[in-house]
Each structure stands twice: as C-alpha cells, then as structure tokens.
Amino acid sequence: MARPSLREKLASSAVETLHANGFRGCSIQDITEAAGVPKGSFFNHFENKEDLAIDSVRRYLEGARSDILFEAGVAPLDRLRNHFTFLAERLEQNGFERGCMMGRFATEMAQDYPRMREELRSMFDVWCGAVESALREAQAAGDIDPRHDPGQLARYLVNAWQGATIRLKITRDRSPIDDFFNTSFKVLLK
Amino acid sequence: MARPSLREKLASSAVETLHANGFRGCSIQDITEAAGVPKGSFFNHFENKEDLAIDSVRRYLEGARSDILFEAGVAPLDRLRNHFTFLAERLEQNGFERGCMMGRFATEMAQDYPRMREELRSMFDVWCGAVESALREAQAAGDIDPRHDPGQLARYLVNAWQGATIRLKITRDRSPIDDFFNTSFKVLLK
Numbered sequence A, B: 001m002a003r004p005s006l007r008e009k010l011a012s013s014a015v016e017t018l019h020a021n022g023f024r025g026c027s028i029q030d031i032t033e034a035a036g037v038p039k040g041s042f043f044n045h046f047e048n049k050e051d052l053a054i055d056s057v058r059r060y061l062e063g064a065r066s067d068i069l070f071e072a073g074v075a076p077l078d079r080l081r082n083h084f085t086f087l088a089e090r091l092e093q094n095g096f097e098r099g100c101m102m103g104r105f106a107t108e109m110a111q112d113y114p115r116m117r118e119e120l121r122s123m124f125d126v127w128c129g130a131v132e133s134a135l136r137e138a139q140a141a142g143d144i145d146p147r148h149d150p151g152q153l154a155r156y157l158v159n160a161w162q163g164a165t166i167r168l169k170i171t172r173d174r175s176p177i178d179d180f181f182n183t184s185f186k187v188l189l190k
Helices: A006-021 A028-035 A039-045 A049-062 A066-070 A076-093 A101-109 A114-140 A150-171 A175-188 B006-021 B028-035 B039-045 B049-062 B066-070 B076-093 B101-109 B114-140 B150-171 B175-188
Strands: none
Touching: A006 A028, A006 A039, A006 A049, A006 A101, A028 A039, A028 A049, A049 A101, A049 A114, A066 A076, A066 A114, A076 A114, A076 A150, A076 A175, A101 A114, A101 A150, A101 B101, A101 B150, A114 A150, A114 B150, A150 A175, A150 B101, A150 B114, A150 B150, A150 B175, A175 B150, A175 B175, B006 B028, B006 B039, B006 B049, B006 B101, B028 B039, B028 B049, B049 B101, B049 B114, B066 B076, B066 B114, B076 B114, B076 B150, B076 B175, B101 B114, B101 B150, B114 B150, B150 B175
C-alpha cells in the first residue's frame, strides 16, 4: 500500500482531533502533533484552521453512510430508521461524549466563520432533502399521513436529532436517542 | 438605587459576554473588561471561569420566564406555545446569532467540566418536568392523545427545540422555529 501523503495523514487525523475537542478546543499545533506531522507543514496544505475544519466535516459526512437512506428493496420508513440507527451507533462508539460534528461546528463557528456556515447550510440542506425523499416515498406508499408536509417533517426530524445529540453529552447514555426513536417513529410518523 | 456590587456587575455582564462568545470564545480578561471591573478582582468573587459560567447559565434560566408554563387560566397547550414563543423572541432579539446558552455550554463544556454537566442535567430535567406537567394537563383535558407518554414527549420537544436553536445559527432566520411550531403543535401534539 502506498504511504499516505502528508496532507492525507494530517486531514484524516484532524477529523478525530477536531471531533473530540471541538474547533476552539484544539490548536493547529494539537492537530499536527496528533497527526505526527511537522507543525510547519500545515500551511503548505491548508489555508487556515477553518479550511481544515471544512475538510474534516466533509470527511465526517462521507462516513455517515447516506447510502442507507436510498437502499433498494427496503421500505422507506425502515431506511429512515436504519439511517438514524447507524448514526446512533457512531455516537455510542464515542461513549456519547462527542455529539455530532456538524452540530458542534454550527454552535462554535457559525457566528464567526461564514465559509463554515455556508458549508453547514448546504450539508444540512442535502441531509434534509434525503430524509424528505424517504418521507415522500413513505407517504406515496400510504405509510404516513398524506396531510404531512414531508419537507417540514424532514427538517424537524433532523433538528430533533441534533437536539438529541446535544442532550446525550449531558446524560452520557442513550436515553435521548431512545426518546428520539420512540417519539419520531411511534408518534410523529404515524 | 444602590450601586451594584462589583460581584453583581461582573456576574450580570458575564451572562452577555459568555452568551455572545461561548465559554471557549472569551477569556476571563474579556469578561472583566466587558464588565468594566479590574481583572484582578475576578478571583475574589469566583473560583474559576466554570464557576462564573454556572452562575451565568442560572441567570440565563431565570430570564426564561418559566412562570408562563404555569400561568393560571390559560389552557395547557396555549401555555406551552406561549413558553416557546417567549424563547423564540429572545433568540430573535439576538439576530439568531447566539442560540441557547444551555445548548451552547452542553456542546462546549459537558465533556470536560463535570460540575457544569451536572448543573445542565438538572436544569434540563426541571425544564422537561415543567413541559411534562403541561402535557399531562393537556392530556387530562382531552387535548392530546391519551396514549402519549408525556415525559417522553416533553423530552423530545425540548430536544427538538435545542436542535432548532442550533439550526438557526446557520439559517440566520426564524425558519427552524417555524418548523418547530408547525410540526410540534400541528402534527405531534394532535
């Protein structure tokens, strides 16, 4: 296997460091040290810390298995449930300490970093669009109330999920996830 | 009117500084400068920055008009709606830039600051308990489905609200709040 380039080594390690510590909770030096690359090499590869954080959140999203939402031969509400189950497992792997990187960067950075804000805006729009399309299919199949607005419902679900990921940083257990699943699938999507 | 004590001057100003910048986004010096008090006076009044942040989030919660949730002579679902309307107005006053201080501190601090985490845990529990009691009354009055679990529904609503406050830091408009109201009151609580 070819050795990963220095840029790749830095970028893939940064996802971990930034997710664990938040944007303001680690310095460029912390990031390069964790990656085992010289601090001086940072600016050969990234314009600044925001630039790297944008690269990180894109990688984070690539790891979110969005294909699950479009899996052929699976009923739309099951795909939706599988999607959030996958995300819940990722959160559990980190002992519920980290929450969602997108939510974290939104909280920490949206105010002062317009490029990150625009990146997150489009990521959330794409995510909500994918959830919406599963809801439309569920509606067409008669699995949810035809009077629901699938776009609005999708945004609500994604935001409720974000709220659950914040709450579990406090509870340190999966209870906010259980509340999300029970209320979303047994009450809201009935 | 008596001159506010130095502690009071520092503490009341800190709510603003910490809400605007987040815990990691401002230093003790930023906080004392904004309050117009000598930096050296900080440790006469607070043990450390976390101690002040706990004082700030308590003050923030005191300003949340939780009495609205218990207002006599108002139907329970109307009280619930008035409660979130009040919170929405507070967010709008800050141009949707700040989000909720409780959610922000949960994101930034829950991991590394156990005292803050416990403070937030109990604040969220009290908040959810108050929402739950309005939902129980609504249920007793026949305004919502008797099969709902009011405790679970309350936690879901509060988490969905938290998610909306994150999302509006990105959208910079009230659309996540509108999604929250429409879906919570027209779909979920039907």
